[in-house]
Amino acid sequence: MLTARSPSAPIGVFDSGVGGLSVLRHIRAQYPNEHLIYFADSGHAPYGDKSEQYVVERALAVTEFLLSHGAKALVVACNTATVAAIKAVRARHPELPVVGVEPGLKPAAAATRNGKVGVLATARTLKGDKFLALREQISAATHAEFLLQPAVGLVDEIEKGDLQAPAIHAMLEQYVAPLLDQGADTLVLGCTHYPFVQDGIARVLHAHGRDDVTLIDTGDAVARQLGRLLEAAGLLRPELKPDATLRGYTTGAADAFALAFVQLLALRVAVEKVDV
Incomplete structure (x- = not known):
């Protein structure tokens, strides 16, 4: 099994739902050879009307899931989760490259x-x-x-x-x-x-x-910051590898999430429903 510190390990990206796919498309465009995992916490969405403590707990739970699947870095592709929880995520995992999004x-x-x-x-x-x-x-x-x-x-x-x-x-x-x-x-x-x-x-x-x-729209800037952190940590995947994978997980309906990939990114992605 790949370790979380391997350049060949995947990048974990998460949002309360499908919104973070707007950030994912920038990451895929800039780093097409990176393995990616996208987690939509749709079963607990939206975050925008939840308490700060609730969002913190969800962000930490999703982070643990992504790390258990080998993530070498984390993109909190959700403005609400970044505002409420990124400090707690970084405190829990100081060794992990973490990028958040914030209004531009x-x-x-x-x-x-x-x-x-x-x-x-x-x-x-x-x-x-x-x-x-x-x-x-x-x-x-x-x-x-x-x-x-x-x-x-x-x-x-x-x-x-x-x-x-x-x-x-x-x-x-x-x-x-x-x-x-x-x-x-x-x-x-x-x-x-x-x-x-x-x-x-x-x-x-x-x-x-x-x-x-x-x-x-700050999605492009988020992807560039991710690249800077990966390069600084020696975690960029070697180039000229056309076998990059994209996996999807959700706490909501898997079929609806798979459809979102098609509708929003024109991609067919295998999606698994999980209880996190």
């Missing part, structure tokens, strides 16, 4: 032209101490104004898989329009689910005559 406030502050940045995220992310500290830090350094908008229920709708559903369009209008009304010229997609409805957001922007609004 810094690149948004650099991109904005009028200093007003809308942040679309779950309520749990926007209330987290880590996020609030980041907001204060970036705001003080750049004088950008961050307009916070919790998108209640949007993750649940995206999880259903029909990205063109009227309910999703109605929610995007409900949550994006107020940010535009306040003058935001940059919009942070503060949840890994949201890049999958980027086309829907673009339609809302167009309907309001705001095609000039910049959208910030």
Whole structure:
């Protein structure tokens, strides 16, 4: 069995559901020869309306599962879990390369032209101490104004898989329009689910005559940071190996998760339901 410190071991990626697949696609694109395991904790989703302690417990349980399957590194591909639990994960496993995701406030502050940045995220992310500290830090350094908008229920709708559903369009209008009304010229997609409805957001922007609004998705930056940590630890898998594998696990319905791989990434992946 491969050890967790072997370059040939897999990278573990997890989210409360399918949203982290938006990060996974960047990882696959940048490191196509790496073995990957994706864990969707759909049986316990969404995290956004759970207590911080609950999210911490789930993150630690999923981390243990991924380590038991040989993971050499961990990507917490969930904004809510990063805000609530990444400190606890790193404390429990200080030897493990761990990358989290957080709303792209810094690149948004650099991109904005009028200093007003809308942040679309779950309520749990926007209330987290880590996020609030980041907001204060970036705001003080750049004088950008961050307009916070919790998108209640949007993750649940995206999880259903029909990205063109009227309910999703109605929610995007409900949550994006107020940010535009306040003058935001940059919009942070503060949840890994949201890049999958980027086309829907673009339609809302167009309907309001705001095609000039910049959208910030941090998936690419997360993948690059993962690569830096793996290289520093000597854990990058040797190149020119075309046999990279991708496995899926979920605490929800395996067939629904397998369908999500097809719908969102055009991939057919073997998925196993587990009790974690």
